[in-house]
Amino acid sequence: MVKFIVVGEPVAKGRPRFTRRGIAYTPKKTSEYEELVRLSYFASGARRYDDKTPLKMELKAYFPIPKHTSKIQVEKMEKGEILPIKKPDCDNLMKIVADSLNNIAYGDDKQITEMKITKRYSASPRVEVEISEHNQSVNN
Numbered sequence: 001m002v003k004f005i006v007v008g009e010p011v012a013k014g015r016p017r018f019t020r021r022g023i024a025y026t027p028k029k030t031s032e033y034e035e036l037v038r039l040s041y042f043a044s045g046a047r048r049y050d051d052k053t054p055l056k057m058e059l060k061a062y063f064p065i066p067k068h069t070s071k072i073q074v075e076k077m078e079k080g081e082i083l084p085i086k087k088p089d090c091d092n093l094m095k096i097v098a099d100s101l102n103n104i105a106y107g108d109d110k111q112i113t114e115m116k117i118t119k120r121y122s123a124s125p126r127v128e129v130e131i132s133e134h135n136q137s138v139n140n
Contacts, residue, residue, distance in 0.1 A: 001042070001130065001132040001133075002041075002044065002046040002047070002128065002129075002130070002131040002132070003092070003125070003128070003129065003130050003131075004040050004041055004043070004046060004128075004129050005043035005126050005128050006037050006040045006097075006126060006127040006129065007040070007041060007126050008126065009063065009064055009127060010062070010088065010093055010124040010125065010126075010127050011029060011030070011031060011088070011094060012087070012088030012089065012092035012093050012095075013031035013092045013093075013095040013096035014026070014027035014029060014030040015027075017134065023132070024033075030096065031061070031100075031124040033096060033100075034096060034099065034100040035047065035100075036100065037096070037097055037100035037106070037127075037129075038100055038101070038104055040117070040119065040129075041100075041101060041105055041129075043105075046105065046131075048104065048105060048106065048134070049105060049106045049111070049131070050112075051107030051108075051111070053106070053108065053111060053133055054111060054112075054113040054129040054133070054134040055106060055111045055112050055113065055114075055131055055132065055133060055134055056112070056114075056115070056116075056131070056132050056133070056134045057097070057098065057112050057114075057115050057125055057129070057130070057131050058115070058116045058117070058129075058130040058131075059093060059094055059097060059115075059116070059117040059128070059129055059130075060117075060118050060127070060128040061090075061093050061117065061118070061119045061127050062119070062120050062121065062124075062125050062126050062138060063086075063119065063120070063121055063122070063123035063124070063125055063126070064121070064122070064125040065077050065078075065121050065123060067128065071128060075123065077120075077121035078122065078123070078136075080120055082121065083120065083121075084119045084120065084121055090117045090119065093104065093117060093119075093127070094115055094117050097127065097129055098112060098115075101112060101131075105131060106131075107123045113134045114134055125133055
């Protein structure tokens with residue numbers, strides 16, 4: 001099992017942008033966050049999974065508590081009683097992390113056979129990532 005934390009406000013995978021000539025490029029915010037994910041992974045000293053291993057990935061995305069929030073609401077946010085039903089979408093949060101780790105943590109994100117993501121508020125914004133082998137037997 002591999003666990004690591006990406007410190008800072010979670011960022012979603014941005015759509016490719018196009019120049020006037022029709023050349024596609026990755027938005028700067030996306031590429032910078034992908035690099036932060038990779039650096040966080042390397043800093044954890046984690047190993048690379050075999051290219052044929054099915055994997056599970058779990059993300060816990062913690063968003064900053066909005067400014068000018070009452071103390072009562074802050075307490076509820078920290079307890080998980082008020083949830084962040086705002087952008088970015090869960091699937092784009094998962095996508096940026098999974099794509100960032102291609103050829104680093106595993107061969108390709110197609111190896112991920114199960115995903116789980118939660119969004120919460122916190123005074124310390126971050127994304128907690130957990131990757132493990134998916135050994136669950138499947139009944140046909």
